[in-house]
Amino acid sequence: MAKIDLNHIRHAYGPNPQSPKDYALREVHHSWDDGGAYALLGPSGCGKTTLLNIISGLIHPSHGQLLFDGQDVTNLSTQERNIAQVFQFPVIYDTMSVYDNLAFPLRNRGVPEADIDRKVRETLDMIDLADWAKKKARGLTADQKQKISLGRGLVRSDVNAILFDEPLTVIDPHMKWMLRSQLKQLHRRFGYTMVYVTHDQTEALTFAQKVVVMYEGEIVQIGTPEELFERPKHTFVGYFIGSPGMNVMPVKLAGAIASLGSHRIELPAPAKLGDATKVELGIRPEYVRLGRQGMPVTIAKVEDIGRHKIVRARLEGQELAIIVGEGQEIPTEPHVAFDPRGINIYADSWRVEG
Amino acid sequence: MEKTWNNKAWFMVLPVLLLVAFSAVIPLMTVVNYSVQDTFGNNQFFWAGAEWFEEILHSDRFHAALGRNLFFSLVILLIEIPLGIVIALNMPRRGWGVPVCLVLMSLPLLIPWNVVGTIWQVFGRVDIGLLGRTLEALGINYNYVQNPVHAWITVFIMDVWHWTSLVVLLCYAGLVSIPDAFYQAAKIDGASRWAVFRYIQLPKMNRVLLIAVLLRFMDSFMIYTEPFVVTGGGPGNSTTFLSIDLVKMAVGQFDLGPAAAMSIIYFLIILLMSWVFYTVMTNYDAER
Structure with missing residues (x-):
């Protein structure tokens, strides 16, 4: 787990950004605590997914630095940053069993088979899929698949942060609630640093300790759900929340x-x-x-x-x-x-x- | 309520019935007719029963042609499928390269088959062909007209040139349907290039690959025009495939009985193969 520092980060998708309008992410300068649960909340196109991809290393920011525990990781690859990410649509390896899906990241890193077995079994218990270990992953329901995606991150004990990119989009409403509370439970028990992107205020407010509201490429307010409700720093936060x-x-x-x-x-x-x-x-x-x-x-x-x-x-x-x-x-x-x-x-x- | 019976509607079906009769039923029955009879001209027919079938099934000539055909299909599948996958994997996913590659890939597929044959026939000629002359200049004694091995190699390369694109296009269609998130997740999981291929790309491609194998098998098993134009089945009988042999027998030697029996056997082989492929594919789908 790590503390995440976003040091004057800006990002433009085009090659020659001139005016602030060319930036998908205008200027983000914040420090996120180790073990915190943050939700990035904002309308479509506000730059929240860009920010998440910068943290995960899928995008290299045009300006600024990213630090994990004080260490500059801006130029490290996704793999070297040691993060986990859960995507909008469940990403699973179809041909593998649930067990092999979870073992995959460890096998790729050359972990001894005995350790893999222990870690995978622990993780299967954590995400409630122990009974499904031998099943082919493709036969599962969307929420189970999403749990496998999450499990592939949890199985590595040393991940710096777990990132979620609107992970509940394809989940049935009653399962959404269950998954969200399981996530919260995992967070409380193991203290992962979690960053959760969503455009759904209920999701953000119930999941996170700190909600980061973004608007037009900028962070307009970071606060607890109560602060956002009682004292919105920007009129946009006022409109958007509630x-x-x-x-x-x-x-x-x-x-x-x-x-x-x-x-x-x-x-x-x-x-x-x-x-x-x-x-x-x-x-x-x-x-x-x-x-x-x-x-x-x-x-x-x-x-x-x-x-x-x-x-x-x-x-x-x-x-x-x-x-x-x-x-x-x-x-x-x-x-x-x-x-x-x-x-x-x-x-x-x-x-x-x- | 009483139903009115009016059979006049059957007349509506008549045109299509006639069309099918002339285009399929009558020719097929003619072939069946020839396959069970013998004729010495003057439209005098004698009942031959299953004689021609027995003769064909026991003939070395048929076995040899069938063997050549199977060997040909096997080799081109072994080359075209892996090669097609490799090319598809290396094609650009976005940008100006996409239309360029797609057009280049489609070109061989748009050329009429006899023209493909002519192109390679000229290309490989030792006296005027670019390939033939170049190989000769390099000191390689290449002559597809006289050397059976050279003839085979030429036919293989021609087919690979002509049809690999089809495999490429099918695989490419399978590859572009994979969402970016899969590649991103693989990166995060630390997957190697090979693991990405083995666990993401190949599973997403295997349905189109089955179709590619089916199409290429069928086509190569029925191949006629290109080798006929290039080698004419020679030298000797070395590149005489089933279809070429069939035409030789029917049109060249005018042995209509054995030729008819052979086409029926040929047809049944293809039918059997199609059924096997179909069963394998539907079973595979059911398993999913």
Whole structure:
């Protein structure tokens, strides 16, 4: 297991990158802890798979260095980096048995057969496939195949990190949940450094200790699921995490008072803006209180999704989503108030720290 | 409800029936007809029973031609299949090289068979052919017209030149269908080049390879035009394959009875081989 340092890494697929637009990965400079479980979360094309492939060595970054435990591995091949990777679609060796699939990476490295047998049996127990050892790998279900892919990484005790590239894409929904909890269990028991790429926020939030949110080739926030929810650093994180996403409205700011149209909203503390051109107020639907007092809104529709209701309303011409309890009544003359705990102020899309 | 019986619809089938009759049934039955009778001209036929079949099955000439044919098929399969795989493995996966390679590979397949024969017939001639002259200049006494070994080598090389592309194209189609993730996983697992071939590429290719073997076997077993143009079956009988022998017997010697019996036996051999291949392939699929 290793600590991963990403040292000013940038990557462009084209040969002569000129403007920041040419970079698939703009600038990543972070340090990931040994034994951490990280999820790279972001929409398609945000650079998360590029970053993962840079870590695994399938892509050589245009700029910057990659360090494993302080050692520069930027120019090492995938094999020399000693990592494991699980791909979107299960990669198994069709003609081999489950046992031979797991033994394959060890045999390629010339490990003595007795050690191979011990390691493979241990791994088979870890991934719950001990009963399937002698079966041909091609007859298995997608989730079992994905476990074999994972097992081929686990079988090498010295791997620096295990990388996952949207590994649950082809798995049935109820198996997804099982596999995810097994992954978490493995992580807790053996302390692997794990990096998990996904565009599914539920997957990221339930799997990882730290979620790395990426947007247009940049890391916009690294935080615990709670931090991402309560204090999104960038309006994109606000939109992307949560269902529905955060409400973001343009406001004018004077001291600790924000004006939204003709309404005045009191902030918990005055915000320092600098010379930002665009000031926005962000509040999650969970923190908007619907009642008979506050700012008047018009309600466009109510979506009942079982656990709660989502009210789609308009406030001063802005769309506003509100979450209300299942039993709560919707008043005939609806008004809203913002819970001060849930208010975030954004200057040029980045959160203003209080 | 009472069903109306109207058999007029059968007339609709008539055109196709006529077509099949003229193109397949009547010629085939003519052959069967000849194979069980003897004729001395003037359309006088005498019943011969299974005589011709016995004669053919016991004739050394037939055995020799069959042996040559099997040997030919075996050798070209042993050359074309591995060679085709090697070329397919080395073809580019992306970039401008792909269309160039594909066109180059398809060229031999587009040339009519008798033209292929003519090309090699001229190419190998000692007096005017590039190959013949070059070999002579190098001091190699090459003459496919007189030396049976040279004739065989020429026919082999010609067939390899003509048909390896087919194996290449089939294998290439199998190879490009392998997702990149497999190669990446193999790299991570530390697989050698040979292991990648043995455990990823070969398993993904083996279905197309079976088809390639089937096609090449059938084609080579029926080969006629190219060796006929190049060697005419000679020198002597050394490159006389079944089809060439059959034509010699039927058109050259006008022995219609034995020729008919021989074509039926020939046909049954091919039918048997096809059945074996088909069974092997379907069993293989069922196993998957």
